[in-house]
Amino acid sequence: MAINYAERIPNNVNLSDDRRLQRALESWQPKFLEWWNEMGPDGFQASDVYLRTAISVDAKGWANFGYVKMPEYRWGIFLTQADPNRKIAFGEHKGQPAWQEVPGEHRGILRRLIVTQGDTEPASVEQQRHLGRTCPSLYDLRNLFQVNVEEGRHLWAMVYLLHAYFGRDGREEAEGLLRRRSGQADNPRILGAFNERTPDWLSFFMFAHFTDRDGKYQLASLAESGFDPLSRTCRFMLTEEAHHLFVGEAGVGRVIARSCELMKQHKTERIGEYGGIDLEIVQKYLNFHYSVSLDLFGSELSTNAANYFSAGLKGRYKEEDLEDDHLLSANSYRILKPSHGKIVTSEEPALTALNEALRDAYIADCERALARWNRIIQDSGLDFRLALPHRGFHRAIGEFRGLHVTPQGQIVSEPEWRARKADWLPSDADRELVASLMKPVTAPGKFASWIAPPARGINLQPVEMEYVRNLPAN
Numbered sequence: 001m002a003i004n005y006a007e008r009i010p011n012n013v014n015l016s017d018d019r020r021l022q023r024a025l026e027s028w029q030p031k032f033l034e035w036w037n038e039m040g041p042d043g044f045q046a047s048d049v050y051l052r053t054a055i056s057v058d059a060k061g062w063a064n065f066g067y068v069k070m071p072e073y074r075w076g077i078f079l080t081q082a083d084p085n086r087k088i089a090f091g092e093h094k095g096q097p098a099w100q101e102v103p104g105e106h107r108g109i110l111r112r113l114i115v116t117q118g119d120t121e122p123a124s125v126e127q128q129r130h131l132g133r134t135c136p137s138l139y140d141l142r143n144l145f146q147v148n149v150e151e152g153r154h155l156w157a158m159v160y161l162l163h164a165y166f167g168r169d170g171r172e173e174a175e176g177l178l179r180r181r182s183g184q185a186d187n188p189r190i191l192g193a194f195n196e197r198t199p200d201w202l203s204f205f206m207f208a209h210f211t212d213r214d215g216k217y218q219l220a221s222l223a224e225s226g227f228d229p230l231s232r233t234c235r236f237m238l239t240e241e242a243h244h245l246f247v248g249e250a251g252v253g254r255v256i257a258r259s260c261e262l263m264k265q266h267k268t269e270r271i272g273e274y275g276g277i278d279l280e281i282v283q284k285y286l287n288f289h290y291s292v293s294l295d296l297f298g299s300e301l302s303t304n305a306a307n308y309f310s311a312g313l314k315g316r317y318k319e320e321d322l323e324d325d326h327l328l329s330a331n332s333y334r335i336l337k338p339s340h341g342k343i344v345t346s347e348e349p350a351l352t353a354l355n356e357a358l359r360d361a362y363i364a365d366c367e368r369a370l371a372r373w374n375r376i377i378q379d380s381g382l383d384f385r386l387a388l389p390h391r392g393f394h395r396a397i398g399e400f401r402g403l404h405v406t407p408q409g410q411i412v413s414e415p416e417w418r419a420r421k422a423d424w425l426p427s428d429a430d431r432e433l434v435a436s437l438m439k440p441v442t443a444p445g446k447f448a449s450w451i452a453p454p455a456r457g458i459n460l461q462p463v464e465m466e467y468v469r470n471l472p473a474n
């Protein structure tokens with residue numbers, strides 16, 4: 001499955017065999033670049049960045065590393081290899097051959113799923129566009145830009161499907177993906193978390209950890225789709241996504257490591273004046289990003305989710321590893337929900353509780369990463385521990401919406417919530433403290449005061465390599 005880089009749009013889908021599609025995508029390409037130049041990384045479009053580019057879609061050795069100016073990045077269309085015998089693994093069409101064309105009766109839903117996923121990709125680039133100006137190191141700057149160009153490629157992945165399989169309305173949706181803007185009141189991005197600001201690097205690392213991880217679970221369940229082109233494009237996106245999660249988890253881990261170092265050195269938990277970020281503030285950022293990311297999974301009980309599943313459009317996480325009938329006609333699933341001022345468990349039809357099942361898989365993944373962060377604190381001999389807040393905390397979607405739930409899972413009154421909110425979520429003062437630390441560090445091998453260096457560099461290169469060259473003058 002070699003990728004053809006000789007064409008204007010790199011691809012491994014034999015794009016040149018379909019002139020109409022090729023022309024349509026070639027006319028979308030300059031609009032994408034216009035969007036990238038307007039909304040992509042601010043100030044660094046002329047810099048040379050040590051980036052990886054896909055050269056094949058095999059699990060091993062797909063990446064090629066070299067210095068690239070971001071607008072010259074070879075965004076393209078890469079699908080994992082087709083399995084000619086692939087069968088639909090769940091739902092009413094279970095056992096039938098996977099669809100190579102859009103099933104007519106599910107066209108509208110499928111398009112909506114693709115647009116919703118596609119919309120998150122440019123949104124995060126927009127959210128992160130000012131971060132380069134305050135990078136803690138060239139190593140981190142490069143990682144930010146790697147994530148950004150790959151999110152741009154994920155947009156390509158979804159736009160390809162819209163153009164190739166959805167005719168005129170697909171083309172219109174592809175234009176819409178370039179028109180919406182993160183956080184813009186009159187034309188916002190579709191999902192809430194993608195309209196939040198990413199004002200500082202702690203937010204960025206938390207976003208890459210928690211919100212990109214939602215992306216991993218959404219992509220993994222779309223990778224199960226009976227619509228084979230969607231499945232194959234999501235499978236390749238997942239290999240790119242793994243790096244984003246690494247950037248997030250390792251980034252937060254390095255902040256924690258540095259905070260521990262400063263706490264021990266100065267024998268205090270208040271390390272702001274020594275150039276560090278208090279672990280208490282790290283916890284509040286975690287609470288924020290975790291809770292807005294939980295919302296992305298949707299309502300605990302959802303007939304939409306049930307319909308997507310039964311129709312064979314969106315499966316469960318690792319569907320084929322699950323041992324049941326893959327129809328869920330008689331299964332139940334336990335969820336948490338509020339009832340008369342308390343949070344209780346409730347048995348619900350598994351089919352309508354699919355969002356919650358996916359959220360549970362996500363939460364378990366977050367718990368494992370949390371344990372690795374706490375290990376860093378433990379190993380430095382400190383007693384502080386980070387925790388994931390209760391799933392009902394600070395939720396805007398689903399059963400807990402409109403309630404005030406503490407991180408420990410108690411439902412409290414609104415006045416009590418307001419009185420204690422600043423203990424649980426970043427206050428203006430916390431954000432100001434973090435913002436005050438965001439001074440750019442751009443000497444190779446040097447790191448800002450609030451973050452530890454990484455254990456190793458990118459692609460076996462030294463940590464002190466000049467990962468980004470030709471920086472803007474100020």
Ligand SMILES: [Fe+2]
Nearest residue numbers: 121151154215
């Ligand atoms: Fe993405």
Ligand SMILES: [Fe+2]
Nearest residue numbers: 212215241244
């Ligand atoms: Fe991502």
